[in-house]
Amino acid sequence: MSSPPPHYPALTLALPPRRHVLRRVFGRALDHRSLVVGAVLLVLIVIAAALAPVLAPHDPYAQDLASRLLPPVWNPRGSWLHVLGTDKLGRDYLSRLLYGARVSLVIGVCAASLSALIGTTLGVLAGYFGGRVDAVISYLITTRLAMPVVLVALAMSSLIGGSLKTVILLLGLLLWDRFAVVSRSVAQQLRDAEFIAAARAVGASTPYILLRELLPNIAGALIVVATLEMAHAILLEATLSFLGLGVPPPMPSWGLMISEGKTYMFFQPWVILIPGAALALTVLAINLVGDGMRDLTTPDGR
Numbered sequence: 001m002s003s004p005p006p007h008y009p010a011l012t013l014a015l016p017p018r019r020h021v022l023r024r025v026f027g028r029a030l031d032h033r034s035l036v037v038g039a040v041l042l043v044l045i046v047i048a049a050a051l052a053p054v055l056a057p058h059d060p061y062a063q064d065l066a067s068r069l070l071p072p073v074w075n076p077r078g079s080w081l082h083v084l085g086t087d088k089l090g091r092d093y094l095s096r097l098l099y100g101a102r103v104s105l106v107i108g109v110c111a112a113s114l115s116a117l118i119g120t121t122l123g124v125l126a127g128y129f130g131g132r133v134d135a136v137i138s139y140l141i142t143t144r145l146a147m148p149v150v151l152v153a154l155a156m157s158s159l160i161g162g163s164l165k166t167v168i169l170l171l172g173l174l175l176w177d178r179f180a181v182v183s184r185s186v187a188q189q190l191r192d193a194e195f196i197a198a199a200r201a202v203g204a205s206t207p208y209i210l211l212r213e214l215l216p217n218i219a220g221a222l223i224v225v226a227t228l229e230m231a232h233a234i235l236l237e238a239t240l241s242f243l244g245l246g247v248p249p250p251m252p253s254w255g256l257m258i259s260e261g262k263t264y265m266f267f268q269p270w271v272i273l274i275p276g277a278a279l280a281l282t283v284l285a286i287n288l289v290g291d292g293m294r295d296l297t298t299p300d301g302r
Contacts (some may be wrong), residue, residue: 108286109203
C-alpha cells in the first residue's frame with residue numbers, strides 16, 4: 001500500500017493589515033516636524049474661522065467712532081474690551097480678524113478646487129491621449145504660463161468689479177496651470193503601465209480607466225499642488241483687496257485691513273502687523289503642510 005503524498009502548505013502572500021499601514025503612515029507623519037507644526041497651525045486657524053461667531057467678542061461690522069484706533073491690550077492704553085484694539089472706524093480688530101480668516105480660507109479652498117478641476121481634467125486628457133489632444137492642451141498651458149497672474153487678475157477685477165464670487169472665479173480660472181502640468185506629466189508616465197493595459201484588456205471603458213485607474217495614482221501629487229495653490233490664492237486675494245479690487249468693504253478681509261491701516265502704520269503699527277502676521281502664519285502653515293505631504297508621498301520619505 002503506497003503512502004499518501006506529502007502535504008505541502010499553501011504559499012500565501014502576507015499583506016500587512018490596513019490598520020498597520022495607516023499606523024506606519026501616521027507614525028511617519030508624526031516624525032515630520034514641519035508637517036506637524038503646519039498641521040497644528042492650520043487646524044487652529046480653521047477652528048478659529050469656523051467658530052468666529054462664537055469667539056468674536058463684537059460684531060465685526062459695528063462702528064464706534066468714539067473708540068476708533070484703540071491700541072491692543074498689551075499697550076498701556078489698551079483695554080480688555082477690545083483685545084486687539086479697533087480700526088479707524090472703531091470696529092473691533094479681533095472680530096474682524098476672525099471673520100477675515102473665514103474669507104481667506106473660503107477663497108483659498110474654492111479657488112484651489114476650481115483650479116484643480118480645470119487643470120487636472122486638461123492634464124489627464126493630454127497625458128493619456130497624446131497626439132493632437134496633447135498639442136492643443138499644451139498650447140493652452142503655454143498660453144496661460146505666458147500671462148502674468150497678478151496683472152491679469154488686476155485687469156479683470158477692475159473691469160468686472162470686486163466681489164467674493166468674482167475673486168473666487170477669477171483666481172480659479174488663473175491658477176490651473178500647475179495642476180495641468182503635473183497631471184499631464186504623471187499621466188504620460190502611467191498610460192502604458194501594466195495595470196492600465198490590464199484594464200484595457202478586460203474591456204474597461206476610457207472614462208473608467210481615467211477615473212478609477214489613472215486618477216487615484218496621481219492624487220498624491222495633486223494634493224501637494226492644491227496646498228501650494230491654496231496659499232497662492234490667499235496671497236492673491238490679499239493683494240487684490242489691498243489695492244481695492246478684491247473683496248469689497250465692509251466685508252472683513254486681511255488684505256483690506258492692511259489697506260485700511262496703511263495710513264496709520266507709522267503711528268499705530270499694530271493695524272498693519274496684526275493682519276499681516278495672520279496672513280503670514282496662514283500661508284506658512286499651508287506651505288508646511290504641502291511640503292510635508294510631498295515628503296511623505298515620495299519614495300522612502302525623501
